Amino acid sequence: MKSSNNKQTRREFIKKNSVMGTGALLGLGAIKSLEAKTTATTIPALLGGHPVFPSSSWPSWPVWNPQTDEKQLLEVMRSGVWSRSHVVDEFEKQWAKTIGAKRCLTVVNGTNALNTSLAQLEIGWGDEVLVTPYTFIASVSSILFNGAIPIFVDVDPETFQMDPAKIEEKITPHTKAIIPVHILGLPCDMEEIMQIAKKHNLLVVEDACQGWLAEINHQKVGTFGTAGCFSFQNSKNMAIGEGGAIVSNDDTFMDRCYSYHNYGNPYGSVAGEIGAGTVMVGTKLRLTEYQAAIGLAQLKRLEEETQTRNVNASYLKENIKDIPGIEPYRLYDNVTRAAFHLFPFRYQKDMFKGLSREKFLEALRAEGVPCSGGYKELNKMPFLENAFNSRFFKKFYQKERLDYNRYTEENMCPLNEKLCNEQAVWISQNVLLSSKNDMENIAYAIEKIRKNADHIKQKN
Secondary structure, eight states: OOOOTTSOOHHHHHHHTOHHHHTTTSOHHHHHHHHHHHHHHHSOGGGTSOOSSOSOOSOOSSOOOHHHHHHHHHHHHHHTOOSSSHHHHHHHHHHHHHHTOSEEEEESOHHHHHHHHHHHTTOOTTOEEEEOSSSOTHHHHHHHHTTOEEEEOOEETTTTEEOGGGTGGGOOTTEEEEEOBOGGGOOOOHHHHHHHHHHHTOEEEEEOTTOTTOEETTEETTSSSSEEEEEOBTTSSSOOBSOEEEEESOHHHHHHHHHHHBTTOOBTTBOOOTTOOOOSOOOBOOOOHHHHHHHHHHHHHHHHHHHHHHHHHHHHHHHHTTSTTEEEOOOOTTEEEOOOSEEEEEEOGGGGTTOOHHHHHHHHHHTTOOEEOOOOOGGGOHHHHHHHTSHHHHHHSOGGGGOHHHHHHHTOOHHHHHIIIIIEEEEEGGGGGSOHHHHHHHHHHHHHHHHTHHHHHHHO
16 A cells, blocks of 8 residues: 655654754754755645645555456456346355344445335334434435435534434434434444334434444444445445445345345245235345455455554544644444544634634645545435425425424534534545554644644635
8 A cells, every 4th residue: 555654754853853952963054954944844835835745645545456356357247147146145145244244235325225224114204213414415315215204313523423312302203213323434322322222112224334344342333223234335445336235133124125126026035926026116226246246355355454444543543632623533432443434533723723624624635634524414405395395295294294494493403513514524534544654744734734823814
């Protein structure tokens, strides 16, 4: 993997560029030269200084090694058997084993893993499903797709996850399920969520679309609820291009999912009379053989890559946790491993002379660090009101339940609002596949911005 080990770490910078420590050994001209170099290095790149990472040298993503990865893919392509067959079966077997689940079913993407799971648990019209507002839209659109209404539970900003302490106040007689989302690859507090679900007889569908190999007490996320859903989209830590999977220990549920993903044709316990044909309403969500071949190649690296991300995330956290105004993620005490699809921290502008998050992000990107501000507020997006105003929702639901102004007020999530609009900063997962030296330099880039926050504001 690519690395930037030749870059100067902040420890090396302090050691090499202390004028007091070198003054006795250098002449005046050398000291002036050193001071000039020091000044150029400490000026933010946004203000004309040298960036900490002068070139785009981060590990590329996704990883593909022709020598080790192409044999099975080429065999599949040359066979002419491209639709679902034995290679997909093998990938499902391996993914179930990897996650620690009894069964796995692949589908075309993570979105349809969620859609299928909700549909086959008969979650739909009239139901409410609890979900976090801090997630990708598919976590919520899958609820609407099945005719149910999403109810938003505010976040614990320290962990970026649904706050279990806020769940019970959202439960009504219409509540049917909870979708905990292991967003950013950081596990939810599943032990607490499962206790609440059991107490109120609620179904649990885990959105683990960013949670590959993450663990709670050494149990993989996606295996706590009735169903766990995963995504293999191109940017994901387990990349196929497109693709998704459902895992579960419930054979009857998985048989229904299999039938549903294959037009509703008979499968396992979903059986019909001989010659009767399709036995349930279904659709076509089958994975291809060549996608599965790519997945099997990627799966061989996933354990090692996950370990590397965890080591570097911990090291980066240690390097930035004492910088005023930077508050790294917190993992729940029972988390034994995270996936780190993203490395998140909260930015407090008051400790950066009031420098806005947008300007901070611009300055950090100028230093060569890939970063973003993350999600927008899902609970305020127009698609919700559009669904409420649709003919089908109006036909099924009583007018009171479609009072969008009341719905908006009842689903305000003030901590999520602050996280989305002011605080959250993400660093992409491929950065965590780099070196420890690079983690130190990211911390130095942040320190450099903080020390020059006034000047950056003035430039703006």
